[in-house]
Amino acid sequence: MRTIFILVSIFLFKMFPPETEQKQSTIPVCYTPANDMSALAANTDFQMLHEAPVPFHYQGAGETVTFPTSDGKTGSGFLLKSAKKSDKWLFVYQEWWGLNDHIKQEAAKLHKDLADVNVLALDMYDGKVATTREEAGKLVQGASAERLAAITKGGVQYVGSNAKIASIGWCFGGMLSLQNAIAGGKQVVGCVMYYGRPEGDVEKLKTLNTDVLGIFGSQDQGIPPATVAKFQEDMKAAGKTVTVKMYDAVHGFANPSNPKHDAAATADAYKLSLDYLKKKLG
Template sequence: MQRILTTLFLSLLSSWLYAQSHSCCLDATRAFAAFAADKNFNSRHENPRPYRHVSDIGKDITFPVAGGQPAHAYELRAKGRSHLWLFVFHEWWGLNDHIKKEAEKLYHDLNGQVNVLALDLYDRKVADTREEAARLMQNAQEARIRAIIRGAAAYAGKKARIATIGWCFGGGWSMQAALMLGKQARACIIYYGMPEQNVEKLKELQAPVLGIFAKQDRWITPEVVKTFEQAMQEAGKSVEVHLYDADHAFANPSNPRYQSEATAQAYEQSLRFLKAHLLEKGK
């Protein structure tokens, strides 16, 4: 009986989120933050393993945000003058050292030709437990996050060509940022985050999208992914989707459900996508 009730609850939740994601009245954070109330969703996120990132080239910075306090980010500057940027969006844990490590890996694998900026959407709050992460994600304010993204774009400059990448909570914001950036957007990568499904909004998208999703994900389900693909096609936009036989958050090495093979394949797809659409076409 418990299994039947759980299945029914998840089905109703997915249907509600689908309906809400098509509503002009729902902001981008609430659609995904609703998952934080689901104990099953929380249980899929084991507390991150301790890690301290030390770097000779990355540094914490702040930049102005219109109408609010300065924003925080982790930055790696290109080796030479470059108008190419990669905005990195963290998971529900916040801008922790695992994300800084991932940002630095991307920086090196893009040959130091791209400025990498890992944005802090929680204003220096970082969760060590899934309970804290759930609270942070539920309390995140869309207006503040959008102001941070606009501030980051202003910091990069009007000539900047920008790609976005994010995981989970940050995956959804990777897509929202690409929509906000307009013609400055060059590529968007979503790792198992809530994709935009409103066709009218997607018509404004200027960047191709790479979606990395998990077949076993009970929240960003294969059905949600299929609806997203159909919406992108209806909007006349470029989308490439890869579904891995894995669970939600499979690419997080601090997660006991981490799948190294799927992660490696997804990373190679992401790197190829960034090189093709940012390094080659972004210049």
């Protein structure tokens, strides 16, 4: 009887841990709802990793363009054309805040430094932009995988079948940059992902037509070093190459509007990304 009592007690403890243990919050790294980051975005701890962006207004070149998407709707993006006709394209993917003025500024900076490359910052929220972490979390949760894929596919069709495409993105956009590389096939020649959720399906990674440059922060609690290490293992298993640069920095460190912005790490990561993109789109 004593043995049975002990076994039952262990079972109940496993099924119903003490209240103090239940309340301990950890950030999930595995999730499968509306899109691959939706459950993570719903987690309060992950939301708290994002400081509200400092207000910024972009004043510069660029235009909004629209294009049909495969789901019967219309997609849009912020376009900066090459000074001379070019089939080289860089897709820029927004942070979880949306296609705000900070992303437009980043797109403009990349456009200037890449010279003869068209830059298209895709609007993955269909015009919605968040200014608080709570709003951003809801926008990520509300972005269906089907709609995200349709916008990216619409962007690929917009630039044409002769286009040579590379991509770059941060946070939510880092995940989307990698997904673009997976879905884009042979047109995709480069992929930069900043602290985005990696793809964990080795079979999908096998379809990559390019290597990947991954930029992460060792202090990132949302995409921790262990997750990055697993991504490296998965890429190796898929027979693909990923170059990881790990900075002693927090999640979102490369965003100048983030109060925890790391200027030195950002500058180094930008140079690394620019050199990579020039080589891929050269």
